[in-house]
Amino acid sequence: MSAPPTAATEEKLTKKALTADHPTWCPGCGDFAVLAAFYKVLEKLQYPHEKIVCVAGIGCSSRFPYFMNTHGIHFIHGRALPLATGVSLSRPDVHVFVFGGDGDGFSIGGNHLNHAARKNIKMTYVIMDNYVYGLTKKQTSPTSPVGFKSKTDPAGSIDRPINPMKQLLASGATFIARTHAAQVKHMVDTFERAILHDGFSVVECLSECVMFYEGSFDDSTPRKGGVFETIDESQHNVQDDIAAYQLADLPSPGKFGVFYQVQRPTKNALEQQWIEKTQATQNGQSGRDLLRRRLEGMR
Amino acid sequence: MSQSAAPTGASERTLRNAVIRLAGNSQDGIQSIGGILARLAGRTAQDVMTYMTIPSTISGGPSIFQVHLGSGEVLHPGDESDVLVAFYQHSYDSHISALRQGGICFYDSGEVTEVKHERGIVHIGVPFTAATVEATGGSARDRGKNIFVLGMLCAFFQLDREKIAGILARQFGRKDESVLRNAMLAFDAGYAYPVGDHSQFVFEPGEHLDDKRISSDGNTMLAMGLIAAGVRYGSAYPITPWSSIMEILRTELPRYGGIYVQAEDELAAVSMTIGAAYAGHLAVTGSAGPGLSLKMEALSYASMAEIPLLVINVQRGGPSTGMPTSVEQSDLMQAIYGSHGDCPRIVLAPQDVEDCFYIALEAARLAREYSCPVIILSDQALSSRIEAFSEPDLQKHWIEPQLDLSPRAEDFKPYPLDAITRHAPPGAKMAGKYPHVSGLEHDEHGHPSGNARMHQRMTDKRRDKLVALSKSLPLPEIHGDQEGDLLLISWGSNCGQIKEAVNRLRAEGHRVGAAHLRHLHPMPAGLDRLWAKFKKVAVAELNDVGLYGYGQLATLLRAAYAEPKIHSICKTDGLTFRISELVTRSEKLL
Numbered sequence: 063m064s065a066p067p068t069a070a071t072e073e074k075l076t077k078k079a080l081t082a083d084h085p086t087w088c089p090g091c092g093d094f095a096v097l098a099a100f101y102k103v104l105e106k107l108q109y110p111h112e113k114i115v116c117v118a119g120i121g122c123s124s125r126f127p128y129f130m131n132t133h134g135i136h137f138i139h140g141r142a143l144p145l146a147t148g149v150s151l152s153r154p155d156v157h158v159f160v161f162g163g164d165g166d167g168f169s170i171g172g173n174h175l176n177h178a179a180r181k182n183i184k185m186t187y188v189i190m191d192n193y194v195y196g197l198t199k200k201q202t203s204p205t206s207p208v209g210f211k212s213k214t215d216p217a218g219s220i221d222r223p224i225n226p227m228k229q230l231l232a233s234g235a236t237f238i239a240r241t242h243a244a245q246v247k248h249m250v251d252t253f254e255r256a257i258l259h260d261g262f263s264v265v266e267c268l269s270e271c272v273m274f275y276e277g278s279f280d281d282s283t284p285r286k287g288g289v290f291e292t293i294d295e296s297q298h299n300v301q302d303d304i305a306a307y308q309l310a311d312l313p314s315p316g317k318f319g320v321f322y323q324v325q326r327p328t329k330n331a332l333e334q335q336w337i338e339k340t341q342a343t344q345n346g347q348s349g350r351d352l353l354r355r356r357l358e359g360m361r
Numbered sequence: 362m363s364q365s366a367a368p369t370g371a372s373e374r375t376l377r378n379a380v381i382r383l384a385g386n387s388q389d390g391i392q393s394i395g396g397i398l399a400r401l402a403g404r405t406a407q408d409v410m411t412y413m414t415i416p417s418t419i420s421g422g423p424s425i426f427q428v429h430l431g432s433g434e435v436l437h438p439g440d441e442s443d444v445l446v447a448f449y450q451h452s453y454d455s456h457i458s459a460l461r462q463g464g465i466c467f468y469d470s471g472e473v474t475e476v477k478h479e480r481g482i483v484h485i486g487v488p489f490t491a492a493t494v495e496a497t498g499g500s501a502r503d504r505g506k507n508i509f510v511l512g513m514l515c516a517f518f519q520l521d522r523e524k525i526a527g528i529l530a531r532q533f534g535r536k537d538e539s540v541l542r543n544a545m546l547a548f549d550a551g552y553a554y555p556v557g558d559h560s561q562f563v564f565e566p567g568e569h570l571d572d573k574r575i576s577s578d579g580n581t582m583l584a585m586g587l588i589a590a591g592v593r594y595g596s597a598y599p600i601t602p603w604s605s606i607m608e609i610l611r612t613e614l615p616r617y618g619g620i621y622v623q624a625e626d627e628l629a630a631v632s633m634t635i636g637a638a639y640a641g642h643l644a645v646t647g648s649a650g651p652g653l654s655l656k657m658e659a660l661s662y663a664s665m666a667e668i669p670l671l672v673i674n675v676q677r678g679g680p681s682t683g684m685p686t687s688v689e690q691s692d693l694m695q696a697i698y699g700s701h702g703d704c705p706r707i708v709l710a711p712q713d714v715e716d717c718f719y720i721a722l723e724a725a726r727l728a729r730e731y732s733c734p735v736i737i738l739s740d741q742a743l744s745s746r747i748e749a750f751s752e753p754d755l756q757k758h759w760i761e762p763q764l765d766l767s768p769r770a771e772d773f774k775p776y777p778l779d780a781i782t783r784h785a786p787p788g789a790k791m792a793g794k795y796p797h798v799s800g801l802e803h804d805e806h807g808h809p810s811g812n813a814r815m816h817q818r819m820t821d822k823r824r825d826k827l828v829a830l831s832k833s834l835p836l837p838e839i840h841g842d843q844e845g846d847l848l849l850i851s852w853g854s855n856c857g858q859i860k861e862a863v864n865r866l867r868a869e870g871h872r873v874g875a876a877h878l879r880h881l882h883p884m885p886a887g888l889d890r891l892w893a894k895f896k897k898v899a900v901a902e903l904n905d906v907g908l909y910g911y912g913q914l915a916t917l918l919r920a921a922y923a924e925p926k927i928h929s930i931c932k933t934d935g936l937t938f939r940i941s942e943l944v945t946r947s948e949k950l951l
Contacts, residue, residue, distance in 0.1 A: 148636020360575035
């Protein structure tokens, strides 16, 4: 279980305290709602302000850290997860949040997703999936549906898109959920569960790009005539990966909520155990003495 | 081969130097006995330098391990050998020509059937395999024949038997008891094997009377230096010849409370390392040339975001997969200029095994002080070469890592224009706004900025800190003549070789000097003062002369100083410089 929210800190974490620059996203972008939902969750959890770290790679959604008044780092395309891994493993005292889009997570950084998942690195990763490359103005993304017309596929995309839920299941992520930027309450609840999960938690959040893929999620947006159907956990066992796989296989728009959640030791904990086990045999020698003895062994 | 090496006649009583070349296959354990001889040298106040070639095959293949033992200073691993130990016919055929006139060849008489009696070479056939099998109890396996040979050499050179036995006990004692017993049986059999009276092969007493001498290889000493420098985190991906450093760090860092992560690829490795650095730790990644190429985008980021970071590149023969187990120094340009954009960073190269320890400390100090990436360019020759030297004094050379989580004042700026960046890591309370670390061009607060003037000012800032470093670096000392006809310049593992070449050229009456550069980017300011009193300069480096006729460092020096008297002595045959090569090629410039 993750460290429980700290009850009393000197500073109350409010939306105002968490707000930094005004987002540079286009008016109507789904990411505004994701940011608003994230403020709400942090207000609820009340972690110490200085212990919150926001990490991102490259893309529209990856500008996220600039809009949060927290420790933040805007890294290179596709490598947000390994950077966050370095932070998470070397600083067990901080809460690591990673933000990015479908290009960052499933294309240029696809390999890192597999490995962060299988190693179960303690962090929460929010993928704002808009099925298109928006920052570079409409090229095909790894989640663009077949037939999607873009500047790199003027006749329509011919490549089968990635199914994020299936990929995450196969790679061994211990918390996998799907939510929707037009459903604020669902987002807030899902983010909270993801953050409280002790391990690698991933939330795919459908977030519409109104400039380059307008209407992409109409089929899951009730006010556009779609259906937003959540997972009924009285019927779905979140520890059953086969059931989760079947849920992930539903045709668009599919279902929303927690697909899969299991407890498995994090790499953070396993590394810490190894450190403790190793140090237990050293009789409290200082680092300097340890190295001195190591060098003496070369005489 | 040095004239001073080995006895010149049976009448001579003692040896100052001897080069022993062990030639066999890579699984025969010749590295292991070569390492024991090198360690013995360190324990008997002698100097030593070793050299090895390794096949890049998965198992087997011809391999050599050469040990140059000396009572005085040993600057190079030796061109020709005084003693050849040939385990197979192919070993004999390949290496007999590298045995000096009048040298001694021990060969496995069960394997080597044809020997050439020429150049006064003394051939001594010994059934290494059969005698080992007999000594260790008659199983048909020849494991231990390397130890048999060690025993034989120990008797031949009248080396300190007790000390060798002690090293063997330490090396094999941790394994199954029978392993040590068999090793000692093989050793004693080799020691007792009659190879005739060669009582002239006795070393002079060693001159290194420091009782705290250790012997080790370059990769190990880099890892030890990193630990002493306070490095506790990092990540890497396995690649020859870097891997042994990450293996040591993975095993040792937990003792010091740290973690070394094996990443899924080079991109993740450098990114995790930057993550640990951003989190407030000094962290290290490393690789060989191909892996350094993969890290380049992130290294540009670290320059832009001004993140202190250590990167080790153990160079090997390139380009591409190239010659993974051979030496080359062809990554200098890549290390300095390999990334996109103008991204100043520091590049250093250790000069010998001992320096691997100290350069790690210096790199760590510079990374912290200048808040930028520091690349250490080692190479394959240094990575596996064993040398003996004084044990580092940890009272002087030890940095306790510190995580600075002190609260930062209201006016904190991550990227001040008038000072070097000092990041506030996560966990530090901010009285003002929280900092954003950014790879976008940014203003002093870390806000993205497309302002042309700001980009120029920030470019100036990132460059000028290293210009300031350049001015603070001392000029290298000149070995040999302080003025004359030729100044040889080297970097990396060639340091000892050019000094030895200068010694020989001066003995022939030439006026020559040698200077070695450890700081390759920035270089010390005012290098032209170094060569002002020499008619010509030649840069000896293990890379190609390229399209314009100059090696990589020579090209940089010519570009920086517009100095036409700078020449190149380059080669890329996968081997280190032989002294004779350097002498001959220098003479052409004299």
